[in-house]
Amino acid sequence: MNIPYRLYIAAISILSLTVWPRSSRGCGAYLTEGDTRVSLFLQEMVGNDGLSMFYFTYSFLNGGIGEGDRLRNANEWSTYTWGAARPADIDTVMYNVPGYEFVDAYANNDWGRLRQNTFIQWLLLPQNKKAMDYMLFAKKVELAHSRWTQDEQNLWKWRIVDVGMDREGEYFLIKDAMVLCENADVAQFLRQRYAFQAVKMMYYENYYSTDTVICDADGGTKDNTPLIQCYERYLKDRPTIVAKWGRLYYGLSFADKRKRAAELIRCFHRCDEKKDFIYKHLSAGEVNDLLATEKNKEMRAAIYAYKGIKTPGKAMAEIKAVYENAPGSDYLGLLMVREISKLDNWVLGPEVNGFYSGSDRGSDWYDHGDTLARFFALKNLAKDKVYMRQLMSCLEGLRDLRGKNATLRMLALAHLHQVDKNFAMAATYLDKIPRQKDRTIEQQRNVERIIHIMNTEDIAAGTVQQKLYEHFAVLDVVKKEAGYWDYYYPPVDVRSELYLMLSGKFRKKGDIVMAHLLFRKADMQVNDHCGYNPPGEDDTEFRYHYIHHLDRYGRPEDVDSLLAFYDKKGKTAFERSVMPERRGKNEWYAELKGTLLMRQGKFEEALAVYSNLPENYWAENYEFKIYLDRLNITAGGTLLPEPETMPRYYDMVSKKYALQDIVRLRKQLQTEKDSTKVARICFQLGNAFYNMSYYGRDWMMYSYGWSSHENDVYDVNGKWEYFRFRSADPVIEKVYYNCTWAIKMYEKALVNARKDKELGAKIVMMLALCDDGDRYYKFIKKMERSDLYPPFERPKDLTSPYLSLLGKRYSRTRTYEWASVNCPDIAGY
């Protein structure tokens, strides 16, 4: 069997089905809502009081438990020692000395690194033995809880700590704690702590217990009475942090859901350390029921705040209610920044990114297309804008806010008016906010100034750019989402989003060079294939991010302008600030310029540019040597049955060699009069244009990437060669995806090939391939507009009519005969 015909059919069937640029769903990187969320209102302005874990984030909880409770505990101990032990030393012993280390040190009387610790020194005094006994007890409890844990140094091993405390041991620890609570010789300070340990252990013992024997012996299986009694007797309403912590276990012990919720919300309100646990175990609905009976305004405010913190939806009602109950509440600041962050996500995000966060549709979707998803997205956007204005009215009414919250309110109103594009109103608020001492709030003030300038002034003007530079200079590295999730969702510097916005403004003004520079400066993952290079990835070799903006939006002359900018002497401060760390090699830009010229059909000019590049440039750089072919670009190659008459292989892969052939054929075409010869020239040019298209073997003549890994952005970071080509110019895209140049040239060839049936058959076969690509691409676009994915099996009605033409007109040609033999299906068309 002849391989070329198998390849022909494979080209029609396989290309169409498996690696098609399933464009809109694949045109952007596959990013999470968190990756693409726009957030320009710094939540870090609040949260120093243990609330930072409740910033509005995609990752549920921001992480980072407040340290206020630890400090308070250390201070209580320090007071108990009459100041002999420093709070920092107490904190070290409490939180940074593992239980086994403490127990070993005590047993061997070898305190090693802790010898200088003032708390240890105090504990070791004979008169403080009871306090030492307590610390030893507390560390044993810690050990008992953690004896089956993964060893942090070797996750394959559990750290099994045997200090004679199996489950029975824990039981005896509880009993010991209960006895010591009763002991009149134990100071109240220590008694409260023993009580806390007892309450905690009883809770966990009951929670995890499946061993009825032990618990029956204890007499307390799932019976929380001893825990409740212990808490009420020794801890309830006592002014110590352990009473506040103990309230968690106390609250969890009530079967009565209302009572449980009441205690938990009090615990949530009064201590930091248990907030995240309560957040995960207490629903907004459960606390809502408490409002009917709770009279205390502070607690009512705490309940409303909790409801507000719990909702990923709208929380304006809760903001109002907290304000009405406790206008000085710390929660108000948090609720305000959360709400603005939500609106940034819902309203500002689509504008900045050109798509909804969480959507993997590219920017073209937002403005075009008529899908059900788009219908609802726009409907929801309209609703969100209405809500945003309601929130502005609400914030207007919060006139009794004081201190930081009052400034936050002004900034929030300024910000929302900017999101609403009411820049004049925004200015009235901004003008009332003086320079701030609080560093983060001052940064937010500058963020608002930058947004205002880029929307109201001529950003091309040097004086305006100088102002922007000065405001940007105030901004430090600010993390959007700090803590545990840093590794998985690298924090984004707020400047990146501002640079991204500014880039868009320059692009709209037609300054592609500045847009390009700012886009690179932003250096952030966006929902587009831009060759994003994540931190730490090597980019000393060519990476697509060096040219992305110019490739997609630029003209050949923009490349020259960019190089001129790089070389410009006496740059302004703003210009210096947007210079990339690495500018890249001039050759990379020359190569791009040639490609841009070629896409405009200026082959001769492109060839002139390429003539200045090293002969082996394409053989040595990027992925050209893989995705360019040494087979002559004008040859149909294995898709056609006959050997071509032209030299078949180049010495090495080279866009220049390919262009030389194209330019030569174009010249011949201008002077050739013989129709058959014209047909042959057009056929060869058609082959060249087909080979440059998405379907051809030399697609990298035209594009820097191909759609083989559309959704794998995390796995192929920075490697543009796995992503589809997009251009701001639809004509340029059509040449590539719809084969417009190739079809035009083949049609001209066909008209002139009347005397040569064999040539005609080949032309029709190539036309069928082009037409097939064109039809399927249009079909996919249509499917996407109707919110559907292309079916796995290709619809038969997409078959090109050129195939039936092949049978009707060219059935007696050798080309058709070979085709029929090698692929019987051909005869069926």
Place this chain on the structure above:
Amino acid sequence: MLLLLLSGCDTGNSRPVHAFYYWRTTFDDNDTVSAGLIDRLDAAHFYIRYMDVDIDKRTGQPVPVAAIGQKNRGSAAFTGKSFTPVVFITARVFGSITDAGADTLAEKIADKVAEINHRLAAGASGPKELQIDCDWTAASKERYFRFLRRLRTLEPGVELSATIRAYPYKYRTKMGVPPVDRGMLMCYNMGGISNMATKNSVFDAKELGKYLTVDKYPLPLDAALPVFGWQVWFGNGKYKGIIHEDLLTGNEQLYVREGDNRYRFVTDTVLGDRYFREGDVLRAEYAGEHELIAAADMLHKKLPDMRRLAFFDWNTTSIIRYEHTIQAIYSRH
């Protein structure tokens, strides 16, 4: 105190043994309810997930995740049942490690399994079978198979089995046949969950039928069917997550049915910590009773020597929901 007096093997039976996967990280299921269900369903064998193995992002090395038995040591309801430890290894593990790393991983897993056996007090002789669950790829098969071969040498007295999804079952030339003693054909999760066009990514009997058209597999096979389900949430035309039934219970007025198993939210609403927007879509993905029975019939024809017919996975809510279906299937075969 020995809490999990599981036995390592089940007795021979010409009909498939009734088996279930236990995929939770702790034994905190309701003992009384479990015991009743185990009795009624004559559940004789459990496949117990011992741990996951995944790549630690910070070190780039495979590490155990959520190993069972750390918080407690068993449940009386399972006492006396035979069981197979199962280790789930994410596909990316074998794309990330070297050949030597595959050997080392086998050794670490063997040690860890022995440690958990000891922890669970699974009897002096321990389980007689060890199962590896990995959705390997054509690219990673060599390394995965190397790992399996190494594991086999480390556990000479233990039968080594591997899960086999529908795709590698059908495309065995491309995907290879794992070098193990027997396979467990996993008849679920065959569709692309994030694709809106997928009918039901958990289970689709017709889809299963397409995969079962090929000749006998070169390994003796058992089979597993799903008794779980969820709702798949799409917003702005994009997959947003899995929603479990309890979040939606009692909120049926918030969405309208738009097809066999599709629902569309008619209003913005917060349920739990999710903010559903008007227009968001839910795709209900549960296996239907008739579909499951038909699939079981198909499997019995295709795998007449099946030793166990398992259901994934054991939790009392799911088992109660599917109890009638499971009974019907076991009564037919």
